[in-house]
Amino acid sequence: MSDVDTLESIQRRVLWLAVRMIDHANRERPPGAVKVGGHQASSASLVGVMTALWFAHLDEADKVSVKPHASPVLHAINYLGGGLDRDYLTTLRSFGGLQAYPSLTKDPDRIDFSTGSVGLGPAAPLFAAAARRYVDAHFGERERSRFIAILGDAELDEGNVWEAVSDPANTGLGNVMWIVDFNRQSLDRVIPGTRIGQWTAQFRAAGWHVVEVKYGKRLQRAFAMPGGEHLRNWIDYMPNEQYQSVFGLETAAARARFLEGAPAEVVQLLSPLSDPDAVALVTDLGGHDLPSLLDAYASCDAHTDSPSVVFAYTIKGWGLPIAGNPRNHSALLDATAIKTLRAGAGVDPDDEWARFTDTSPEGRWCAERGRLWRRSRFTSSLSAVVPTSTRRRPGAEVATQEAFGRIVSDLSRDEDLRPFLVTTAPDVATSTNLGGFINRVGVFTPGPRRSWTDDALVKWREGPSGQHIELGISEMNLFMMLGALGRSRDLNDQPLIPIGTVYDPFVLRGLDALIHGAYSGSRFIVAGTPSGVTLAPEGGAHQSTITASVGTELPGTVLHEPAFASALDWLLCDSVARVAGLATETAPDLLSAELVQYFRLSTRPIEQDAFEYARRRLGDAVIRRQVLAGAYRLVDGRGSTPDLARRHAPEWGAPTVHLVACGAVMPEVLAAADELAHEGVVAHVVDVTSPGRLYRSWQRTVRQAVRTATTPSLPGSLRAAFPEPAPLVSIHDASSHALSWIGSALGAPQVALGVDEFGQSGTIPDLYRAHDLDSGSIVNGALAALSLGDSIGDRGWPENHRSTA
Numbered sequence: 170m171s172d173v174d175t176l177e178s179i180q181r182r183v184l185w186l187a188v189r190m191i192d193h194a195n196r197e198r199p200p201g202a203v204k205v206g207g208h209q210a211s212s213a214s215l216v217g218v219m220t221a222l223w224f225a226h227l228d229e230a231d232k233v234s235v236k237p238h239a240s241p242v243l244h245a246i247n248y249l250g251g252g253l254d255r256d257y258l259t260t261l262r263s264f265g266g267l268q269a270y271p272s273l274t275k276d277p278d279r280i281d282f283s284t285g286s287v288g289l290g291p292a293a294p295l296f297a298a299a300a301r302r303y304v305d306a307h308f309g310e311r312e313r314s315r316f317i318a319i320l321g322d323a324e325l326d327e328g329n330v331w332e333a334v335s336d337p338a339n340t341g342l343g344n345v346m347w348i349v350d351f352n353r354q355s356l357d358r359v360i361p362g363t364r365i366g367q368w369t370a371q372f373r374a375a376g377w378h379v380v381e382v383k384y385g386k387r388l389q390r391a392f393a394m395p396g397g398e399h400l401r402n403w404i405d406y407m408p409n410e411q412y413q414s415v416f417g418l419e420t421a422a423a424r425a426r427f428l429e430g431a432p433a434e435v436v437q438l439l440s441p442l443s444d445p446d447a448v449a450l451v452t453d454l455g456g457h458d459l460p461s462l463l464d465a466y467a468s469c470d471a472h473t474d475s476p477s478v479v480f481a482y483t484i485k486g487w488g489l490p491i492a493g494n495p496r497n498h499s500a501l502l503d504a505t506a507i508k509t510l511r512a513g514a515g516v517d518p519d520d521e522w523a524r525f526t527d528t529s530p531e532g533r534w535c536a537e538r539g540r541l542w543r544r545s546r547f548t549s550s551l552s553a554v555v556p557t558s559t560r561r562r563p564g565a566e567v568a569t570q571e572a573f574g575r576i577v578s579d580l581s582r583d584e585d586l587r588p589f590l591v592t593t594a595p596d597v598a599t600s601t602n603l604g605g606f607i608n609r610v611g612v613f614t615p616g617p618r619r620s621w622t623d624d625a626l627v628k629w630r631e632g633p634s635g636q637h638i639e640l641g642i643s644e645m646n647l648f649m650m651l652g653a654l655g656r657s658r659d660l661n662d663q664p665l666i667p668i669g670t671v672y673d674p675f676v677l678r679g680l681d682a683l684i685h686g687a688y689s690g691s692r693f694i695v696a697g698t699p700s701g702v703t704l705a706p707e708g709g710a711h712q713s714t715i716t717a718s719v720g721t722e723l724p725g726t727v728l729h730e731p732a733f734a735s736a737l738d739w740l741l742c743d744s745v746a747r748v749a750g751l752a753t754e755t756a757p758d759l760l761s762a763e764l765v766q767y768f769r770l771s772t773r774p775i776e777q778d779a780f781e782y783a784r785r786r787l788g789d790a791v792i793r794r795q796v797l798a799g800a801y802r803l804v805d806g807r808g809s810t811p812d813l814a815r816r817h818a819p820e821w822g823a824p825t826v827h828l829v830a831c832g833a834v835m836p837e838v839l840a841a842a843d844e845l846a847h848e849g850v851v852a853h854v855v856d857v858t859s860p861g862r863l864y865r866s867w868q869r870t871v872r873q874a875v876r877t878a879t880t881p882s883l884p885g886s887l888r889a890a891f892p893e894p895a896p897l898v899s900i901h902d903a904s905s906h907a908l909s910w911i912g913s914a915l916g917a918p919q920v921a922l923g924v925d926e927f928g929q930s931g932t933i934p935d936l937y938r939a940h941d942l943d944s945g946s947i948v949n950g951a952l953a954a955l956s957l958g959d960s961i962g963d964r965g966w967p968e969n970h971r972s973t974a
């Protein structure tokens with residue numbers, strides 16, 4: 170058997186297994202309320218590309234991202250290579266089984282990149298290659314990996330693909346190869362015309378090497394025959410819809426369809442051939458011709474200083490009766506078609522999931538290749554010790570963004586820690602206070618670059634030793650880059666501590682990539698800054714509201730929003746340790762649940778004295794523990810401690826309320842607490858430093874109660890911050906919804922104040938007034954909460970739900 174014959178035979182088996190896996194899930198699993206689904210046509214489209222790649226091109230260290238709806242092909246390949254147990258083949262799309270789309274964290278076999286949201290799959294290995302380039306430059310070259318993406322042609326409609334291709338941080342990556350499954354079909358349709366000219370021009374303009382694998386060897390031979398150019402011209406100029414419609418027809422009808430409108434020379438050229446031979450010839454596309462594909466892959470390897478893209482012309486539904494059908498995206502073969510496919514693949518009906526026998530040429534080939542792509546996990550850990558704080562005493566007034574910049578810069582003074590720190594930003598590094606860090610460590614570029622600026626304050630030194638990666642203005646690219654850097658341990662055997670910054674209102678522009686990072690198990694820190702209405706004069710388009718909810722709700726992500734510099738210092742150091750993969754003394758069990766550490770910060774200067782009072786009252790150890798757990802009592806409204814000289818000790822039995830707040834709005838909250846004290850109300854102020862962690866801890870106890878059918882206990886973090894029940898007002902420079910759960914956790918009435926409308930220009934006080942976050946409104950909110958507490962009491966709510974008033 171020649172090598173090509175062996176590969177062809179493997180390809181037929183891959184097609185069979187992939188299609189049958191989907192078929193089994195749909196026809197043999199007990200039916201549920203909705204169909205199971207799966208993509209037989211999209212999978213068939215890629216069996217050639219993927220067989221050639223895995224069985225004749227990949228090396229052990231290469232990393233590949235696979236088009237989501239071709240996951241069955243990947244599982245079939247992993248199975249044939251010995252990297253997946255047979256039992257899994259009947260579990261596609263079932264709970265605990267093979268995931269619908271390749272999942273790095275949930276699939277049992279080797280998956281290098283999770284995919285699902287089209288467009289992100291191709292971008293991920295590109296950024297991973299950029300991260301590898303960074304790692305090689307800083308920690309020494311590791312074994313060469315090629316970073317490969319297999320993508321659908323309609324994925325090129327996604328804007329993030331082009332953002333990734335054009336980012337300066339991704340230029341010149343010679344170890345990147347994208348293979349476009351160029352079947353000229355998307356979900357809905359056969360795509361009229363094709364945009365190959367536009368796309369190849371765009372790739373070339375971005376410095377990519379472009380290869381088209383259009384015709385198989387049979388067609389190439391026919392073109393070389395006398396008159397062959399007529400055939401070539403006819404195929405090239407025929408409308409795509411007509412060409413696609415040929416695939417699904419019986420051979421006689423297919424030949425007739427192909428020849429509709431064709432010049433006489435073409436009819437003539439095909440006349441000696443039988444219908445099956447003629448159709449096999451005119452549908453011989455390069456994306457199913459293994460030698461042509463391997464030639465293309467090799468030509469990409471030869472381009473060592475630019476990324477490459479291969480346009481592999483394929484047939485959606487190749488080898489299946491649904492080939493080329495405009496409605497084939499979710500079409501499923503019936504039992505008869507499955508039987509025919511099985512017979513065609515030479516598979517024993519009594520042992521239809523079988524691998525090749527060990528002694529067959531295919532079996533030997535699979536075993537040898539399969540050894541290369543078993544799952545390996547790197548476990549190297551980071552050698553540095555992360556301090557619990559930078560010990561910098563803040564000035565009397567400081568904004569969290571400014572403190573953040575100083576803390577990151579201070580951390581880089583620690584020579585053990587510095588090498589692992591890497592920052593990145595989408596053209597907002599200086600305006601988010603990364604300047605100090607960048608001045609110390611420089612900006613990363615693959616080669617040395619001369620600086621032409623004479624500005625003594627901003628030293629934008631560029632070169633291979635720099636530790637800041639500057640991106641174009643693309644928040645999507647920011648999160649893709651952070652996602653790649655944050656997976657450096659398993660992609661490069663080199664842990665890093667990535668820190669990104671972004672204007673908080675624009676976090677949502679990169680949201681899908683942020684989700685992808687967390688979904689992929691990446692660990693990084695991101696500061697959304699300035700957040701809320703801090704950019705008051707800039708108007709509504711520069712103010713953020715729902716990001717606090719996003720940060721609280723996104724799995725794998727934890728939102729911090731401290732108001733004071735020392736709290737930020739503790740939280741940030743703790744986050745650095747978590748991202749570095751080092752267990753911390755606070756909630757070490759959270760290590761796996763908290764991957765992305767998201768800080769909402771502000772440039773609004775905040776007086777630090779209230780924090781210093783609380784610190785003296787509680788002591789360093791206690792306040793730090795509470796800050797890290799998510800909340801602490803900033804002001805004890807009873808004034809029972811000497812530090813509250815500026816407050817007025819209330820009378821015994823006075824009504825009590827909690828003012829619960831986050832971040833930049835704290836001055837208004839403290840002023841409201843003072844006013845309430847004047848009114849004879851006990852107003853405790855609780856500073857929620859980490860809304861995300863506080864919520865998670867509450868949810869953990871709730872879930873525990875649900876699972877064990879017991880009464881939920883209040884987690885220690887909430888109990889410490891709210892030692893007594895009382896109505897509460899939450900105050901947040903973000904959607905009022907984000908903190909509105911606290912009342913229900915405490916069993917207390919709550920008034921939630923926040924920003925629930927689009928913003929506008931003004932000063933911060935103007936806007937806080939407009940959104941009812943000024944101190945007067947907070948006082949009114951407190952009185953409203955108290956009266957809610959009373960009226961609930963009147964309706965006979967249980968004792969422990971009533972206010973202590």
Ligand SMILES: Cc1ncc(C[n+]2csc(CCOP(=O)(O)OP(=O)(O)O)c2C)c(N)n1
Pocket residue numbers: 210211212214237238285286287288320321322323324350352353354355356357485498
């Ligand atoms: C962001 C996103 N939008 C929509 C979808 C739904 N979807 C899945 S596949 C697909 C069509 C993709 O076409 P193409 O990439 O050409 O692959 P083919 O169908 O040809 O296999 C769409 C719209 C998705 N998975 N992700």
Ligand SMILES: [Mg+2]
Pocket residue numbers: 321322323350351352353354355
């Ligand atoms: Mg397509």
